[in-house]
Amino acid sequence: MAHDRHTAGSFWASFGYAAHGLWWAYRHERNLRVHTVLGALAVALGLLEGLGSTKFLVLAVLIILVVALELVNTAIEALTDLAHPGFSPLAGVAKDLAAAAVLFGAAGALGLGVWLLGGRLPEIPGRVAVWAAHTPADLALLLAGLVLVATAAVWPSPARREEADGH
Numbered sequence: 001m002a003h004d005r006h007t008a009g010s011f012w013a014s015f016g017y018a019a020h021g022l023w024w025a026y027r028h029e030r031n032l033r034v035h036t037v038l039g040a041l042a043v044a045l046g047l048l049e050g051l052g053s054t055k056f057l058v059l060a061v062l063i064i065l066v067v068a069l070e071l072v073n074t075a076i077e078a079l080t081d082l083a084h085p086g087f088s089p090l091a092g093v094a095k096d097l098a099a100a101a102v103l104f105g106a107a108g109a110l111g112l113g114v115w116l117l118g119g120r121l122p123e124i125p126g127r128v129a130v131w132a133a134h135t136p137a138d139l140a141l142l143l144a145g146l147v148l149v150a151t152a153a154v155w156p157s158p159a160r161r162e163e164a165d166g167h
Contacts, residue, residue: 021071022071025070025071025074029070029074030154031070031102032067032070032071032074033154033155034154035063035066035067035070035106036067036149037146037149037150039063039066039067040145040146040149041146042059042062042063042113043059043063044142044146045117045124046059046116046117048124048127048128048131049117049120049124049127051116051117055116058112058116059113059116062108062109062112062113063109065105065109066102066105066106066109069101069102069105069106070102072098072101073098073099073101073102076094076095076098077095077098080094080095
């Protein structure tokens, strides 16, 4: 029997494999990067609005759920492509169902996120202006972080850049 790195090794090595999978998905899956940006924006809004610990916990669980669904979707797509490299209607159904799970989770998270903020969304620009007047360094750090995350979200993956270069 051949040695397989995923069936042999220590308990701690499994964390390395998980980290590798997360890093791979973040580099290659644009939707995961988009969910990361939206999650970071939701955290920033939650901090700005001073959400209580219970509401902030719900927000964190929603972000974790959507990212986890996106990772499972990516795994299902990879396994489906491995099992059926050519066209297969049933493989397409599997991929569509996995994508629907992400869509369902993300739509639910968006609805609950709006509920968590309690209709205060229109007030946020004014609150940001007041906050920025008192803490410009914090605002600059927040904006720099959001720009960095947003740039990472829309930046083409290495595979897509290679396709564009003709490799």
